Each structure stands twice: as structure tokens, then as C-alpha cells.
Amino acid sequence: MKDVRVRFAPSPTGPLHMGGVRTALFNYLLAKQTGGKMILRIEDTDQTRFVPGAEDYIKESLAWTGIVFDEGVDGKGDFGPYKQSERKDIYQKYIKELLDSGKAYYAFDTPENLDKIRKEFEAKGERFMYNYGTREQMDNSLSMTANEVGERLAKGDPYVIRFKIPENQEILMQDLIRGEVRVNSNTLDDKVLMKSDGLPTYHLANIVDDHLMQISHVIRGEEWLPSLPLHYLLYEAFGWEKPQFAHLPLIMKPVGKGKLSKRDGVKMGFPVFPLQWQDPKTGDIYAGYREDGYFPESFVNLLALLGWNPGTEQEVFTMDELIKLFDLSRVNKSGAKFDPEKAKWFQHQHLQKKSTEELVDLFMPILQEKLGYIIEGKAIRDYSKKVIELLKERATFVKDFWDQGAFFFTAPTDYTPKAVKKQWKAQTPELMQEVIALLKDIEPWEATHIKEKLSDWINSKEIGFGKVMQPLRLSLVGDLKGPDLFVIMEMLGKDETLRRIERAIKKLSK
Ligand code: GLU
Numbered sequence: 001m002k003d004v005r006v007r008f009a010p011s012p013t014g015p016l017h018m019g020g021v022r023t024a025l026f027n028y029l030l031a032k033q034t035g036g037k038m039i040l041r042i043e044d045t046d047q048t049r050f051v052p053g054a055e056d057y058i059k060e061s062l063a064w065t066g067i068v069f070d071e072g073v074d075g076k077g078d079f080g081p082y083k084q085s086e087r088k089d090i091y092q093k094y095i096k097e098l099l100d101s102g103k104a105y106y107a108f109d110t111p112e113n114l115d116k117i118r119k120e121f122e123a124k125g126e127r128f129m130y131n132y133g134t135r136e137q138m139d140n141s142l143s144m145t146a147n148e149v150g151e152r153l154a155k156g157d158p159y160v161i162r163f164k165i166p167e168n169q170e171i172l173m174q175d176l177i178r179g180e181v182r183v184n185s186n187t188l189d190d191k192v193l194m195k196s197d198g199l200p201t202y203h204l205a206n207i208v209d210d211h212l213m214q215i216s217h218v219i220r221g222e223e224w225l226p227s228l229p230l231h232y233l234l235y236e237a238f239g240w241e242k243p244q245f246a247h248l249p250l251i252m253k254p255v256g257k258g259k260l261s262k263r264d265g266v267k268m269g270f271p272v273f274p275l276q277w278q279d280p281k282t283g284d285i286y287a288g289y290r291e292d293g294y295f296p297e298s299f300v301n302l303l304a305l306l307g308w309n310p311g312t313e314q315e316v317f318t319m320d321e322l323i324k325l326f327d328l329s330r331v332n333k334s335g336a337k338f339d340p341e342k343a344k345w346f347q348h349q350h351l352q353k354k355s356t357e358e359l360v361d362l363f364m365p366i367l368q369e370k371l372g373y374i375i376e377g378k379a380i381r382d383y384s385k386k387v388i389e390l391l392k393e394r395a396t397f398v399k400d401f402w403d404q405g406a407f408f409f410t411a412p413t414d415y416t417p418k419a420v421k422k423q424w425k426a427q428t429p430e431l432m433q434e435v436i437a438l439l440k441d442i443e444p445w446e447a448t449h450i451k452e453k454l455s456d457w458i459n460s461k462e463i464g465f466g467k468v469m470q471p472l473r474l475s476l477v478g479d480l481k482g483p484d485l486f487v488i489m490e491m492l493g494k495d496e497t498l499r500r501i502e503r504a505i506k507k508l509s510k
Contacts, residue, residue: 004036005216008062008069009206011043012054015277015286016061019221019260020252022051022303023054027219028067029304039213040072040085043206045199048376050289052280066319071213079213086207086427091200094208094238095161095193103195106159107140108152129189132167161194163203163234165316171229176246176328184231186506191230203227208232208244219246219328220334246328249307252335260338261493262286270340295354307336317448318350348396359388364397383408386491390483404481409489411500412478419480420508423470431468431510432475432501439501442486445494447486454486475504 008024010016031038042055045165055073062069071077081087092355107130114130121128128134135142137482140162141149141401152159169185193204200208210218222385225247237272251260254268265272265287289299301317310317310325317325332449352361359383367384384401387408391401415424442453458468473485476497482488489497 002216002258003214004031004034005039006031006036006212006219007039007041007210007213007215008067009041009043009209009220010058011049011202012051012058013014013046013049014051014054015273015275016058017260018274018289018299018303020058020273021061021065021067021274022251022301022306023219023221023248024062024067025065025300025303026246026308026326026328026331027217028215029322030219030324030328031070032306034324036216037070037077038068039079039215040069040074040082041209041213042073044085045202045205047085047197047199054316056388057275057277064290064296065300066475073340084209087173087209088199088207088211091194091208093203095200098163098193098237099161101237102164105135105141105160106149106153107138107144107162107190108157108159109139109193110158113139113403128481130162131165132186135162135164136189158196160192161192161229161347162190165190165230165233169233171232173228173232174245175225175228176244177249177331178225178247178333181225181228185229185233188229188233203230204233209363211235211238214499215243215247217244219248222247222250223367233292236454246331249332250335250339254338254340259335268340269471270343284319287293293349293399294343294347298343299348302343302346305319305447306338307332316353317347346395351397352392356385356388356392359392359401363401364389366399366402369407372404376458381438383491390487407477407482408488411503412476414452414478415474415504415508416479419474420469421475423466423480424508425467427467428467428471429505432465432471432505433473436498436501438509439494440496442494445490450489451486471504474508475501475508 010020010024010196027037030036042057042058044050059074069076071082073082080327095104099106115185118128130138139487142164144152165185165188165242167186171183172183173183175181182468191203192201194200209215212286228245228247231240232510252258253260253264260272269287271287271292271294272291273288274290276291277286278284279286281314290296299317300322301315302321304317304322304326306314308326308330310327311330354362358376363384364376364381367380387405388401391405395401395404406475438453439450454468455465458465469485470480475484476485476488476492492500
């Protein structure tokens with residue numbers, strides 16, 4: 001097999017959608033698996049769609065995801081420049097080749113004129129196509145003499161260069177995921193290859209660059225499948241060997257039909273972008289996996305299973321495992337439904353795989369931010385470690401350790417009203433005073449010991465366990481949630497435990 005050289009070729013027209021990251025990932029997996037090369041090429045020839053900040057966003061997203069490039073816009077590789085706007089001169093040579101061999105032609109039709117013709121066709125109930133049936137009647141170099149063309153060019157009339165699609169040709173294509181795809185060339189129109197601004201369109205630049213950069217496999221989204229016949233014809237026009245093609249299935253909405261869009265994310269409250277993105281025009285902010293607390297490895301894992309499966313029951317993978325197991329022939333043809341709950345499930349799984357030490361490292365900055373002051377050292381690390389061990393099994397994000405365990409670090413300032421109503425009764429303050437008296441004398445202050453003493457006392461009083469334990473929990477936690485209360489008491493320490501009960505008596509008995 002030829003050396004594997006794959007590329008990810010985004011256009012900086014906005015933030016990278018998670019589907020784009022999946023495309024990059026599948027390319028990367030193939031490159032790593034085969035010892036091939038992964039290339040980042042920026043396709044920025046459409047100046048009208050340029051969005052400031054998008055290129056940096058794309059690079060940052062890929063770096064966060066863990067997709068590393070061997071060649072690309074950051075100066076690595078011998079096939080550069082890797083940014084199409086810096087390759088303008090290269091395309092000139094190839095467009096000239098097509099013009100000289102009669103496979104492309106100048107077209108001087110003005111946008112107004114094209115629009116008028118389109119409307120005339122529509123009025124007849126037909127769709128206008130600039131193709132074998134109409135091109136001879138249009139304002140182009142096919143319908144004029146060489147002299148006339150020369151004059152028009154010398155005059156500086158604006159023009160585009162179109163590809164002359166061969167008439168009535170069966171185009172038989174191979175796709176690694178879809179198998180054979182057939183199209184008749186008469187269904188295609190004479191696509192513009194070079195625009196009036198002298199820059200190539202996506203189609204020309206893409207083919208020329210894939211050829212010059214010796215790309216072996218073009219792996220991209222299904223939305224590019226309709227362009228494949230044109231790309232085939234272009235390769236043939238140049239007499240170049242084609243790369244292999246694989247068109248990945250679309251990522252679909254969680255409910256209903258259609259492609260997953262940024263609006264779905266906003267509506268249903270999940271990210272569709274790797275990193276948070278602020279639209280420079282509207283100022284709108286879109287959620288990102290990173291900012292929402294996903295680990296890059298969870299993101300990679302969930303993306304890998306959107307459209308691919310290993311053929312076994314295994315669902316949790318590291319990048320290294322994916323590199324070993326990935327196989328283009330196990331990518332589905334049909335769209336992959338995105339399930340935001342499943343996305344969280346992957347994050348939960350990867351959090352469980354992390355060591356407590358790692359989780360402490362990740363938790364410390366969150367803790368400091370929440371507390372509003374810097375706290376460091378072995379004592380707080382050890383304490384946080386215990387908290388994390390208690391909460392880990394049910395946690396999905398690192399921030400859950402705060403959301404579920406803030407009471408370990410700060411005394412509750414308010415108490416869930418519903419819980420108060422249910423558990424804080426008229427006789428509760430008196431009972432809690434008795435609990436304080438009892439707890440004061442407990443030594444050593446250990447969960448099992450506290451449990452023993454408190455249970456004996458409750459039994460001797462012949463009252464229900466809940467009558468004591470629920471208001472006690474409310475006093476310490478501010479709510480009726482949390483792990484084993486005796487463990488909480490041990491961790492808070494005797495003084496803090498007593499203080500919290502006293503405070504609850506004062507606050508809740510008004
Ligand atoms: N620039 C195209 C994009 O934005 C690349 C498509 C391809 O990979 O050929 O998706």
C-alpha cells in the first residue's frame with residue numbers, strides 16, 4: 001500500500017462543529033495506525049465567508065482533543081504552504097493547463113444576467129443548469145472566437161473559469177464506506193473553478209492540493225459526497241492518480257430528523273462545539289465540551305462511536321486503543337444519532353478511570369475559585385481526596401465534587417425549604433440540643449464510634465432513627481443529600497459539627 005497521508009482541511013468560516021472534530025479524529029486514527037502522516041490544511045479561498053478567530057479556534061480545539069499534526073500550517077512539513085490563500089500562484093499553473101487543453105473555459109456572464117436566465121427557466125417550470133445543454137448560448141469563450149476572448153480579457157471584463165463537464169459520461173466511483181457510487185455526468189453543471197477575484201474555488205484548490213500533498217485517503221463528511229463526481233472528473237482531466245475516498249455518515253439530531261445543528265444544542269442544553277465559542281458578529285456564546293467539564297478523552301471516545309463500532313461490546317476506549325482498533329470498513333453508511341445522555345455516560349466512565357490523585361489536581365482550582373481564596377498544602381489535598389473518594393462513584397464531572405460536596409468545605413448558609421418543612425418539627429430543637437450534649441462527650445471522634453453512641457441513644461429514647469438523623473443531616477449539609485452522615489461528621493470534626501447544629505437550631509427555630 002502507498003504511504004498513508006491524510007489531511008484535515010477545514011475552512012475558517014466559524015467554529016469547528018463536533019462533526020468536524022470527528023472527521024479530524026478518523027483521519028488521525030488511520031494515520032497513527034499505519035505510521036502515516038496527518039496534515040492540517042486551511043482551506044480559506046472563500047474570502048466572503050472568512051470569520052475572524054476561526055482558524056485559531058480550530059487549532060486550539062484539535063490540540064485540546066489530542067489530535068496532533070505531522071505537517072501543516074504551523075510550519076512543519078515539506079509540502080507547504082498549507083494555507084490555500086498563500087498558494088494562489090500554484091493554482092494559476094493548473095487552471096492554465098485546463099484552459100489550454102480545452103477542459104475549462106472563460107465565462108463572462110454577469111451575476112445579473114445569470115439571475116435573469118435562472119428566472120426565465122423558473123417561469124417555464126424548469127431549473128437552469130450551466131452545462132452541456134446551455135453553455136453554447138452563454139457569454140463564454142466556447143461561444144466566441146479566440147480574438148474575441150482576447151479582447152474581452154484585455155478590456156478587463158470580469159470573468160470566472162468553468163470546468164467543461166464531459167457530456168453523457170457514466171462516472172463510476174469507489175467509496176471505502178459506501179462501495180460503488182454511480183452518476184451520469186449530465187446531472188452535473190459546469191462548476192466554477194476560478195472566481196473573478198483570481199482565487200480558486202474549493203473544488204480546484206482541494207484537488208490540486210490533495211494531489212501535490214500526495215494525499216492517499218480523503219476522509220471527510222457525507223456532505224461532500226455530491227462533489228465526488230466532479231472531483232473524479234478533475235483528477236481525470238489532469239491525468240492524476242486518485243486518492244481513496246471515504247465519506248463519513250452525518251451526525252444526526254437526538255430527536256427528529258436532520259443533521260445535528262448548533263440550534264439543537266442551544267435548545268436542549270448540550271454542547272455541539274469542542275470549545276466555547278463567541279460569535280464575533282452577534283456576541284452569542286455557544287457551549288463547549290471543554291468548558292462544560294468534559295475530559296478530552298471522553299470527547300474523543302464519544303466521537304469515535306458516532307458512526308463507528310469495534311464489532312464488540314466494548315464502548316470505553318482510550319485514544320491508544322482506538323488507534324489499534326479503528327477500521328474504516330466498520331464505519332456505518334447511515335447517519336449516527338447523537339445522544340447527549342450517552343455523551344455524559346462516556347464522561348462518567350472516564351472520570352471513574354482517573355486516579356484520586358489526578359482528580360485532586362483537577363479539583364483544586366475549582367475549589368479555590370468557589371471558596372474565593374487560595375488554599376494549598378497537604379492537609380487540604382488529603383481532605384479533598386477523602387471527599388472525592390466518597391463522591392466519585394456518582395460523579396460525572398470534576399465540578400460535581402463541589403456541587404455534591406460543597407458542605408464538606410463550607411457550612412450551609414441556607415437550608416432547602418422543602419426538606420425543612422418535612423424534617424424540622426416543633427420538637428426538633430430540643431432533640432438537637434440533646435444531640436449536642438451527647439456528641440460533646442464522644443471520644444475518639446470516629447465515624448463507627450459516633451454511630452454506635454448515637455444509635456444507642458436513639459434506641460434508648462425509643463424514637464425513630466429518622467427523627468434525629470434527618471434534622472441532623474439538614475443541619476450539617478443544608479439538604480437531605482450526601483454520603484454517610486457519620487463519615488461526614490468525622491470529616492467535619494467535632495467542633496464544626498457542633499457549630500453547625502447550633503446554627504441550624506438558631507436559624508430554623510425562628
Ligand atoms: N474545506 C472543506 C471543509 O470545510 C474540506 C472538505 C474536504 O475534506 O474535502 O469541510
